Amino acid sequence: MHYSSVKRVVNIVRNMTIKSALNVAVNQLEISRQSSMLRSLPQIVDVVLTKMCNLKCIFCKDYETSGDKYVSTRNFEMAARQLFPTARLVSICSGGEPYLHRQLIDLLRIARQYKVETWLLSNGMLLREDLIRAIITEELISRHGFSVDGIKASTVEAIRVRANFDVIINNIKMLMRIREKECKKKPSIVIRYALMYSNIIELPDAVQYWGEMGVDTLNCSYLSLCNNIADQESLYFHQDLMKQIFNDAREVASHYPHLTVNLPPPIDQEEPKLHTPIKCDWPWRFVMIDTDGRVLPCYKSWGMISMGNLYGENGKLFKELWNSSQYQYLRRSVNDNALHKHFSYCSVCEYRFGMGYKDAHLNDATWLDYIPEASEKARVIANRSRNR
Numbered sequence: 467m468h469y470s471s472v473k474r475v476v477n478i479v480r481n482m483t484i485k486s487a488l489n490v491a492v493n494q495l496e497i498s499r500q501s502s503m504l505r506s507l508p509q510i511v512d513v514v515l516t517k518m519c520n521l522k523c524i525f526c527k528d529y530e531t532s533g534d535k536y537v538s539t540r541n542f543e544m545a546a547r548q549l550f551p552t553a554r555l556v557s558i559c560s561g562g563e564p565y566l567h568r569q570l571i572d573l574l575r576i577a578r579q580y581k582v583e584t585w586l587l588s589n590g591m592l593l594r595e596d597l598i599r600a601i602i603t604e605e606l607i608s609r610h611g612f613s614v615d616g617i618k619a620s621t622v623e624a625i626r627v628r629a630n631f632d633v634i635i636n637n638i639k640m641l642m643r644i645r646e647k648e649c650k651k652k653p654s655i656v657i658r659y660a661l662m663y664s665n666i667i668e669l670p671d672a673v674q675y676w677g678e679m680g681v682d683t684l685n686c687s688y689l690s691l692c693n694n695i696a697d698q699e700s701l702y703f704h705q706d707l708m709k710q711i712f713n714d715a716r717e718v719a720s721h722y723p724h725l726t727v728n729l730p731p732p733i734d735q736e737e738p739k740l741h742t743p744i745k746c747d748w749p750w751r752f753v754m755i756d757t758d759g760r761v762l763p764c765y766k767s768w769g770m771i772s773m774g775n776l777y778g779e780n781g782k783l784f785k786e787l788w789n790s791s792q793y794q795y796l797r798r799s800v801n802d803n804a805l806h807k808h809f810s811y812c813s814v815c816e817y818r819f820g821m822g823y824k825d826a827h828l829n830d831a832t833w834l835d836y837i838p839e840a841s842e843k844a845r846v847i848a849n850r851s852r853n854r
Contacts, residue, residue, distance in 0.1 A: 482554055482583075483551075483582075485551050485552055486551065486552050486554050489507055489553075489554075492505055493507070493508075493509055493751055496750060497747045497750045497751065500745075501797070502795075502798045503794060504750065504788065506552070506750075507549060507784075507785075508553065508750070508751055508753040508788075509751045510553065510554065510752045511545070511549045511555070511557065511752075511753055511755070512557040512558075512560050512752070512754040512755070513545055513556065513557075513558060513754075514560045514756050515537050515561060515562075515564050516535060516536045516561055516563070516566050516757065517534075517536075517562050518536070519562040519566070520566065520591055520628065521563070521591065521629055523627065524626075524627065524693060524695060525625075525690070525693060525695060534758040534759075536757060537573075539569050539576075541759065541776075541777045542573050543576055544781075545776060546576050546577060548785070550582050551580055554583060556585070558584065558587070559586065559587035559611065560754060560765070561756075561757065565593060565594075565597070571597060571606070574606035575604070578604065578605070584606065585609045586653075587613060588611065588613070589629060589634070590634035590638060591633055591634060593641065595640060598640060598641050598644055599648075602644050602648050602652075602653070607652070607653040608653055609654050609655075609656055610641065610654070611656040611657070611658050611685075612638055612655070612656070612657055613626070613659075613660075614659065615660050615665055616659075616668055617668045617672040618631075618668060621665050622634070625660075625662075638681075639679070641655070642680060654682040655680075655681045655682050656681075656683040656685060657681055657683070657684045657685070658685050658687075659672070659684065659685065659686040659687070660688075660689045661688060661701055661730070662689040662700065663699050663700070664699060666701060666704070666711050669711050669715045670711065673718040673719050673727055674718050676725060677718070677719065677721065677722030681725060682724070682726065683725070683726045684726070686728060688700070688701055688702070689701070689827075690827060690828075700827045701827075702821075705732055705733050705734070715727060731821070733821065734822075735822075736821045737822035738822075739818070739819050739820030740820065740823060743818040743819045743820075744820075745818070746764075746801055746817055746818050748764040749764070749793065749796050749797045749800055750797065752764060753784075753788075755776055756769065758775070759781055760774075760776075761774050761775065761776055761784070763796060763809075764817075766811060766816075766817065767809060767811075771808075773790065773796075774787035792808060800812050801818070809837075810837050
């Protein structure tokens, strides 16, 4: 491995169990070799707890009403036994609102048994003091994220329909208050922003607000349009404004050294990837397990492809699925432009080719055009969603 890769592995394996550290080291080696058959298991495991949500955010697509809406404790334990001992991170940030799952604390306790880092993302509306106290005292979550998308109530509540900005802020403050009282460092607090024309102007004030509060990280990303949102909401069309606001935000952030502010790269910095794409490592280091047990190789698969099923009577052992013929071909084809892709979207995916082209910002209006194998059912659902 290259020196930079070795350094990355050393940074990753700190504070990990021996088993997970060894798995990460082997996984990174297999990524560097682009191995199709793996001895290692995924470093990051995203387990979808629920498809249900209490909000109706303007950029969130409707899920199918069929299928499992919640993962059962039994199935979660099944996934945990097979994947958590070697993972470095268990992510609970996909699907619906995790605090709607009535067994959330029990599931987090299962993960805690494996001494694995945990990342949970919430809209911040449903936190309860008893749950937060248990999470903090038992150190059940390593990083707790909150999706906020603004610093004015009018902005947040327009984007996250049914949200109450004051409730979200009070819940974040409650978590930080209990963390301080219990003399705990975890969970660290991460604020997530989907940046768009409607909220970009608030960013410098938001940096100041979160910096004063003592938040650890502010992660910002481009809005990916869907649900018939006007194209002009995308910052792809407002690069000069975005760069100006980003400069102002960085200046404010310089006064809060404890706050890490991550901003998306401007379009002109991303355009070179169109000609020299980076290598995708998702089929090696990541897996998502949906509520119904479907094994999904990345967030960009949108559930269009499944690598098999982990739950139920017809479920298989994960190791069988992980080295199946379709997983092996996905790994061989994802970065080789001479091969027909296992998943068609890999030929244009913004993870490899960057955000420097317009279609990357108009995903919901365009992504099915790149996936000829998508079912008619998927097309109906997508069209219904984008025309809401």
